Amino acid sequence: MRILFVCVGNSCRSQMAEGIARLHGHDAHSAGTHPANKISSHALTILTNMGHDTSAMSPKNLDQFNPSEFDQVISMGCGVQCPAIKLDDDWELEDPVGQSFEVFEQTAKEIERRIMLLK
Numbered sequence: 001m002r003i004l005f006v007c008v009g010n011s012c013r014s015q016m017a018e019g020i021a022r023l024h025g026h027d028a029h030s031a032g033t034h035p036a037n038k039i040s041s042h043a044l045t046i047l048t049n050m051g052h053d054t055s056a057m058s059p060k061n062l063d064q065f066n067p068s069e070f071d072q073v074i075s076m077g078c079g080v081q082c083p084a085i086k087l088d089d090d091w092e093l094e095d096p097v098g099q100s101f102e103v104f105e106q107t108a109k110e111i112e113r114r115i116m117l118l119k
Contacts (some may be wrong), residue, residue, distance in 0.1 A: 002071045003031070003073075004074070007076040008032055009059065009093075012042075012104070013093050014031070016111055017065060017074070017111045018030035024115055029065060031064060033051065050108075056101045073088050076093050091111075
């Protein structure tokens with residue numbers, strides 16, 4: 001399945017979703033409506049610990065993608081408004097930015113649970 005995960009900063013949730021989805025065999029990408037300058041170190045650590053190569057990952061702008069080329073376009077939450085694209089789902093996950101590593105771990109587990117339910 002080809003999936004695009006969308007959020008605001010593309011530094012935490014959507015990056016973890018991209019990496020976790022790839023680990024489960026999906027063609028996954030992520031983007032933000034207002035991308036951050038860098039990916040959260042906690043998100044990178046979690047993905048590395050799961051066995052994902054993060055060396056090529058960076059925050060990306062939603063404008064770099066054509067959402068119609070994806071099977072699913074999923075918002076991670078934070079009220080992301082993307083009037084130019086149709087969102088297939090909004091996972092409404094709390095943004096872990098600035099929170100403890102444990103909060104990032106909980107978020108990653110919830111993301112993985114939801115990815116496993118995708119069809």
